[in-house]
Amino acid sequence: MQDVARAVGVSPMTVSRAFRNDASVSDKTREAVRQAAEAMGYVFDSTASTLRSQRTGFVAVTIPSINNANFAETVRGLSEALKPQGLQILLGTTDYDIQNEEELIEQLLRRRPEAIVVTGGKHTERARRLLENAAIPVIETWDLPDRPLGHVVGFSNAAAVGMTVDHLVAHGATRIAFIGGDADRDTRGTDRRLGFIAAMQRHGLDATRLIAAGAPPISMREGARAMARLLETLPDTQAVICVSDLSAFGSLSECQRRGVAVPGQIAIAGFGDYEIAGTCVPALTTVNPFPHEIGRRAAEVIAAALATPGLPPQRAAITPGLIARDSTG
Amino acid sequence: MQDVARAVGVSPMTVSRAFRNDASVSDKTREAVRQAAEAMGYVFDSTASTLRSQRTGFVAVTIPSINNANFAETVRGLSEALKPQGLQILLGTTDYDIQNEEELIEQLLRRRPEAIVVTGGKHTERARRLLENAAIPVIETWDLPDRPLGHVVGFSNAAAVGMTVDHLVAHGATRIAFIGGDADRDTRGTDRRLGFIAAMQRHGLDATRLIAAGAPPISMREGARAMARLLETLPDTQAVICVSDLSAFGSLSECQRRGVAVPGQIAIAGFGDYEIAGTCVPALTTVNPFPHEIGRRAAEVIAAALATPGLPPQRAAITPGLIARDSTG
DNA sequence: GGGGCTGATGTTATCGTTCCCGTCGACTGA
């Protein structure tokens, strides 16, 4: 910066102001600085700026996996809404493991983000302490935790599956199964399974047709295997709810391979409204949790919290939308 | 750090060393420092460390979209291989636009990454200048550029589609179409279209059956629409190659809706070996570009370049694998 | 004409670490 200042014939302070689009620099000086910097190949150094100003411009975000269209949409919604605020996303993945999440959160906090967005409401005790001590806005998403750490932008996974159960029951199904992962590592998947059981019991129906299909998150392949097992062990099942559209599509493909009519012999519903659900034949009934909207709303909460330091914890409950399609008649 | 030092009764320098796992600190002192820090809720500040040591621990990565399983796999491969080296990914998306890429690259370079990985080999002139001036290892991926900026870990998109053409021709097809986007924004999609034309001409076949299906990247929906158009305008087409598996699946679903037999009446091939290609019925013939491997290899190049400052530009050409499945007979 | 104001710029100290160099005590071997 000194070199640029020398070249233009001003002080480093003026160069600094020119780069920040600060008010009191004349347009002529600003332009001269920009040109000199461009010619010299100077690129502004955020790391030093960060130290003195105590503003990193980072918002830390943790998601279970980058390879998931739903979480990707949330990140995109966040990113779009944070960019105009001059905030950049620092992304990390937990691989669906709260122990990894703890380590990741510490790594991210070392970078001094101005806010942090985490997926889910379940964390290790140390992770909770780290987040509470960080003295920055914390937003939990994709869940409605009982004991929130700060702000919340999410929905009830259990209620979302409850809507699907209601839909199937309204269409006359009584023998309904649930396909999901076989461990509680994916906490949202677990919530959906519990939501299934609760809704079935609410309808006075048998809630024991549970197919566990391997380590979560289960995908198309595991969905297909689970459907094979379901058709063999519980052939009188009328409908099945899958933990996500990916496993639902896997289930559908298995039915096609076996010549089982969908929805004639068995109805299939998924979760997430992935693009495939609206494209495949028959199109899949699913629930849209509005992942992009979650990201957008989370960014709004961040903006509000940074503008108003003492802002009380916000709680934005999003209502997922049931999308009835051909796969459930 | 001073507070921690006072609490333990040592100098800040010793605390610093303890946190860096530096050699000359006794185990006892190190443990005392860790405990005091944990108790006081102190979290190491990378921003200051970065400034003094001139090491950020960042590797910048640009991808066209976060919502794409192929690029996500590359990021995962990078991330897994960089973590043991103490390097963290700073991710940005270009939305398939080299103007956005230029802006993004500048933003990222301000953070002083130790290396930068970009997707593709086409950039604006200013982006090229920025990358050349940055004096850090640059790795271009997902392409084999003629005029590389530095290191390359990629494959020929044109050759990959050429393999698919050869496969279809070997199965007796002569009237072959290509479905892709209608603009050159997605440079890899464009390369695949050009590769299709070149391969068809090499076989002495008509290379004019090109369906343009909207702004790239085209997805399932656009693939379905494109197939509808193809079936209406060129009904004697025997086989179609889609720019990706997503549009290929959309095409397949359109055939299913119309009762067109795949591969009986028309064969379909895609690109990318997305999970759906192996799951759907019939399973899709596709090409696997080994995206995870690209990420892993790129991380290896980074490690080598950081260890050996004068390292000559590396060029790792990956050979994509054709995966013949039922959709092409 | 002088006090007050405004816009453009400069000076000094500082953000929280780490580099560089130095100190000090303990141990070792002849």
Next chain:
DNA sequence: TCAGTCGACGGGAACGATAACATCAGCCCC
């Protein structure tokens, strides 16, 4: 016993920007 070596630790300066305050010319208005 003592020079030499080594491991553990401390003091001061510096990384590259910016916050806070100071300066100064020009202008306005009574």
